[in-house]
Amino acid sequence: MGSDSDVPFESEAEELSELSILGYPKTRRKFIKQVAGTSAAIAIGPNLLSAVSLDQAEATSAAGAASDLVKVNLKINGKDYALDVDPRVTLLDALRERLQLTGSKKGCDHGQCGACTVLVNGRRINSCLSLAVTHEGDEITTIEGLASGEELHPLQAAFIEHDGFQCGYCTPGQICSAAALLKENHANSDDEIREWMSGNICRCGAYPNILAAIKEVKTKAGV
Ligand code: FES
Numbered sequence: 001m002g003s004d005s006d007v008p009f010e011s012e013a014e015e016l017s018e019l020s021i022l023g024y025p026k027t028r029r030k031f032i033k034q035v036a037g038t039s040a041a042i043a044i045g046p047n048l049l050s051a052v053s054l055d056q057a058e059a060t061s062a063a064g065a066a067s068d069l070v071k072v073n074l075k076i077n078g079k080d081y082a083l084d085v086d087p088r089v090t091l092l093d094a095l096r097e098r099l100q101l102t103g104s105k106k107g108c109d110h111g112q113c114g115a116c117t118v119l120v121n122g123r124r125i126n127s128c129l130s131l132a133v134t135h136e137g138d139e140i141t142t143i144e145g146l147a148s149g150e151e152l153h154p155l156q157a158a159f160i161e162h163d164g165f166q167c168g169y170c171t172p173g174q175i176c177s178a179a180a181l182l183k184e185n186h187a188n189s190d191d192e193i194r195e196w197m198s199g200n201i202c203r204c205g206a207y208p209n210i211l212a213a214i215k216e217v218k219t220k221a222g223v
């Protein structure tokens with residue numbers, strides 16, 4: 001029997017769960033594409049969908065939007081980006097749709113679940129509630145920027161060690177939030193961690209394991 005790293009994922013769902021906490025974009029894009037296609041087919045219906053020229057619709061909307069674009073400079077995970085964005089585009093959508101940084105997740109899109117949490121100048125925010133154009137010059141860290149090369153961030157390693165996730169959808173937001181929590185010195189007791197992580201919802205109920213992971217990093221790092 002090989003090492004853990006040699007063991008293949010037993011299913012695609014398991015693979016997605018494992019990779020999503022690392023912010024790995026390729027598999028997530030495939031997943032989102034599948035979900036988006038399914039949703040559109042359900043919403044529009046097969047007959048209407050086949051009658052509409054999607055190319056035509058996309059061309060019309062692109063032409064209308066181009067005249068309203070605003071330039072914004074962002075530093076994301078240490079790299080500089082200059083984007084022309086619609087001023088109504090959220091930071092979350094800019095990250096996911098324009099830069100393919102799909103580690104940050106869209107859960108509720110209403111500031112209620114924390115799945116979209118990223119760090120802006122070291123502070124955690126819900127990126128679904130923040131317009132990209134308001135972040136001119138800001139330094140943004142997403143789940144993709146937490147690891148150092150091949151070396152996982154201590155929180156990523158601790159979440160794996162303590163089974164801090166099941167489906168993994170909330171996990172990038174949980175880890176970004178926990179990274180800020182530790183820097184804020186808000187991890188001094190179980191209750192304090194629960195309180196300051198309360199903006200990050202886990203529908204799988206992995207809370208005890210998330211708590212254990214954060215506590216371990218706090219203890220090991222002595223922060
Ligand atoms: S997607 Fe932003 S808080 Fe839920």
Ligand code: FES
Binds near residue numbers: 165166169201203204
């Ligand atoms: S691990 Fe599934 S929502 Fe948190």
